Amino acid sequence: MSDNLARVAGSDFGGLDAASQHDRERRHIEIVASPGLRRARPRVFYALTALAGMGAIVVAQLLLSVGISQGAYELSSLQDERVELGRTADSVSxxxxxxxxxxxxxxxxxxxxxxxxxNPVYLRLSDGAVLGAPVSASGPAGKTAALVPNALLTGMPLVTELPPPAATPASTPGTGVAGAQPATASVVSPVASAPVAAPVHSGLPSPTTR
Amino acid sequence: MASTRTTHRRRVVVTVMVLFAIIAVFVVKLVDIQVVRAETLNADALGNRSVEDEIYGSRGDILASDGTVLAGTVMRYNITMSPKRAVKFTRTTDSGTESVSVAQAAAEIGGHTGQTPEAILAIIASALADNPDSDFAYVAKQVDVDVFRAVQALDIPWIYFKKTPSRVYPNGAVAGNLVGFVSSEGEAQAGLELDQDACVASANGMRTYERGGDGVPIPGSSVTISEATDGGDVITTIDPDLQWFVQQVLAEQAQATGAAWGTVVVQEAKTGRLLAVADYPSVDPNNVNGTENADDRGSRAFTASFEPGSTFKALTAAAVIDAGLATPGSKIVAPFRYLPENGANINDSSGHGDENLTLTGVLIESSNTGMSKFGEMLDDRQRYDYMTKFGVGTATEAAFPSEDTGILHPWEEWDNQTQYATMFGQGLTTTALQVASIYQAIGNQGVRMPVQLVAGCRQADGTIVNQPSAEGTQVVNADAARSTAQMLEMVYQQGWLADTWKIPGYRVAAKTGTAQMPDGNGGYSRGYLVSVSGFAPADDAQFVVSVSLADPVKMNSSAASAPVFQKVMSQVLKKYRAVPSGAPAPALPATW
Structure with a gap:
């Protein structure tokens, strides 16, 4: 802006002598027109370098942010999976x-x-002495009433009421994440498939003490 | 030329002014946005993208002595819905798309939550009746993970879920009387939940994160505003298996005898730790409403006091021996009716002639007149001091919520009858815990240990704080305690219940008590509180068992509580592998 003003003002001054006018023009030409100097600068090279640098930065930036976003999705899905696994673990435990x-x-x-x-009776191993008086167990004739309730056990079958092992669909532990299946099945099935449980279903012989 | 110059100058000035004006406008706006309104705008911008997320702190567990979880925290889910949006929707499945009506969706939800479709439709209808724009209603509260997953899989667009930490009691009514419960809002209501709330209480935290259009959190945007803190774990002294057994035995006998209520206390004689405190009726904290009477939801062993009756005679006997005024063989004549000089009127429960009894014999026969003749050897103040040292009249160290102190009037206020009645357990009241504590002191060489229910609060870093004092006080000297124990062994061997409470192989010390119960109007009701207290093995006491049954209408005597004592004591001795006693009990003469 100030440059503009000076130039306008300069052109309006008529009272300057020729020598100073000439001087001014010479100086002006020397400063502005310097083709040798201009040619010395490899302008295209600099421009390309700068452009290439910028391009590289943009590409790197893009790649980085794509990478981070990808990580975010992976993180998010893994966290979801962890939550689901945690729920399964909680439910099963x-x-x-x-x-x-x-x-x-x-x-x-x-x-x-x-x-x-x-009636507790002990056998002392050091001398084979029987401590206490052995009395045969006197169990209840029928099923003892459950007098100490537990609301959490409602609907939980006894081991003797479980279906035979063959009828239980094989559930592999580890697929628990898919665990929309009732967790009770995965807990109970190992018991049912254990070898000791086989005769249970058909009924154990009652002890003679009953 | 001059006019041209003037025009030029004017134009320049105008240009400059316009430029400055524009710049000034920009600057003002910039300052306004960047400085003046910066905070509001930032918050607005963040609010459009950021999500607040509550981090739940977990309320601490209440654990049994072996680490069994008596009360724990689990995550439950509330199923909520937007009634105004409850309309037919289209569901895409593997086999194509299907249209699902509201009734069909309700039936599907009900199939998992156990509600009828009508009930769910009624929820929608009533919510819309209240407010046609209703956007919120509960479908089901506190469902577990399985139900949550099943309902979530239905993919109903107007159904939402809210996590809600909830309390679960895996052992149900086992120690439910002690553990207590919390309200559905998570407020501690009773028992240790209330007493130890400061230990187990947790604080929820808060974090925010920003999320993109597809709901995925933007990396690095998560800010934790406040950390969640988990509660500590309360470690109790309760043995859960024993507690179950005791509750089962107590409930069986209470039902068989028609008792209004009953308690059993099992205490370690050498440490004062409570292994089991059973109450009947009791509460299953998972189903608090299943116990209708609110009085049945606590622990009467701590909160109900009663006149102990004859079990209290052991205290008087120990005190007299400790003072050096009598021995187990000291002789008196016990009449049916005894009229001391101060004007009191003492009589035994059943008529008899004058009997020549030793102190041992007085305990075996449970003679009130005989015990009065020994008790009057001490003055009122001395006996009062012995009672307070045994813990009568003050709440136990367990400091259970609303624990009863029992009633022990200062000795100066005792009237003539009370002066004598307090010798055999009337005219004062005790809780079942206080009675157990008296027998604990007698069994433990006269050293009374503080009653312990909570062993400490285990904090998140593993340190245990609030450990109770384990320092005993010598109430009576060891010889007096031993003599009393030997006399109580004679009671066990020769008392009228000897066959009922026999535990083969062990030496046991025990005493019965039968006391009238107050009717609530200052008088006595017709019912009796029958009790048995004792310890075993008698020569080296390890366990104290105290059984009380209130008003067993079908068997109004100590014979009702003796089988419970026998079963519980056997179980304790067996469970903890107490070695059967070798030498027989020294025989003490009962008569002369």
Whole structure:
């Protein structure tokens, strides 16, 4: 802007002598027109370098952000998977805790024909002495009423009420993520497929003490 | 020429001014956006993209002594819906697309949640009746993962889910009386949940993240505003298997005898730790409403006090021996009716002539008159001091919520009858815990240990804080305690219930009690509170068992509680592998 003003003002001054006018023109030409100098600069090379650099930066930036975004999707899906696996683990471990509650153990033991003996007797190994007075167990004749309730066990079958192993569809542990299937099945099936459970279904012989 | 110059200058000035004006406008706007309104605009911008996410802190567990979880936290899901958007929708499945009506969707949801389709449709209808623009209603609360997944798989667009941490009690009613429960909003309501709330309480945290148009979080945008803190774990002294057994036995006998309620306390004699505290009726914390009477949802062993009756005579006997005023063989004559000089009137429960009894004999016969003759050897103040040292009249160290202190009036306020009645367990009240604690002190060489229900609070870093004191107090000297234990062994061997409570192979010390129950109007009701307290093995006590049954209408005597004592004590001795006693109990003369 100031340059503009100066030029306009300069052209309006008429009272300058020729020598100074000439000087001014010479200086002007020397400064502006310097073709040798211009030619010395490899302008195209610089321009290309700069452009290439910018291009590289843009491409790198794009690749990086694509990479990060890809990672974000992967992270997100893995986190979802972890949440699902966590849910499965929670659900299954809740089932384990539930079936290991005293009520469940007692009911199942009784269903298998076990009777509790409240008279402790010990055999001392050092001298073979029998400590205590052996008395045969007197179990209840029928099923003991479950007097200590547990609402979590509602609908939970006893081991003797399970379908025979063959009828249980083979569920492989590890597919738990797909676990829309009821978790109870995956907990109970190992019990049902265990070899000891086979005679259970057909019924154990009742102990003579009953 | 001059006019041209002027025009030029004017044009320049105008240009400059316009330029400055434009720049000024930009600057003002820039400052306005970047400085003045920066915060609001930033927040708005972030709000369009960012999502707040609550991080749930987990309420701590309540654990049994062996680490069994008595109360734990699980994630449950509330199924909610937008009633105004509950319309027919199109579902895409592998086999193509199908149109699903609201009724059909309701039937599908109900199939998983156990509700009838009508019930779900009624929820929609009532929500819309209240507010035609209703955007929120609960379909089902606190469903588990399996139901959540099943309903989620239905892919119904107007159904939403909300995580809600919830409390679960894997062992049901086992120790439900002690553990207590929380409300559906997660507020502690009773028992240890309430008492130990400071230990188990958690705090939820909050984080925000930004997400793109497809809902995926933008990397690096997650900001945690506050961290969630998990609660600590309460470690109790309860043995869950034993607790179950005791509750089962108590409930069987209470039902068989028609008792209104009953309690059993099992305590370690040497440490004061409570292994089991059973109540009947009791509560399953998973189903609190299943126990109708709110009084049945706590632990009467801590909160209900009663006149202990004859079980209290062991305390008087120990006190008299400790003071050096009597021995197990000291002789008195016990009449049916005894009229002391102060004007009291003492009589035994059944008529008899004068009997020549030793102190041992007084305990075996459970003679009130005989015990009065020994008790009056101490003055009121001395006996009051012994009682307070045994823990009568103060709540136990377990500090259970709403624990009863029992009633022990200061000795100066005792009237003539009370002066004598307090010798054999009337005129004062105790909780079942206090009675157990008296027998614990007698069994443990006269050293009373603090009653322990909670062993400590285990914090997230594994350190255990709030460990209770384990320092005992010598209440009576060891010889007096041993003599009392030997006398109680004679009671066990020769008392009228000897056959009922016999545990082969072990030496046991025990005493029965039968006390009238208050009717709530200052008088006595017709019902009795029958109890048995004792410890085993008698020569080296390890376990104290105290059984109380209130008003067993079908068998109104201690014979109702004796079988419970026998079964529980056998189970404890068996479970903890107590070695059967070798030498027989020393025989002490009961008469002279």
């Amino acid at each position: 809740q089932d384990v805790v539930r079936v290991s509650s005293p009520q469940s153990l007692a009911a199942n033991a009784e269903a298998l024909g076990m009777v509790s003996n409240s």
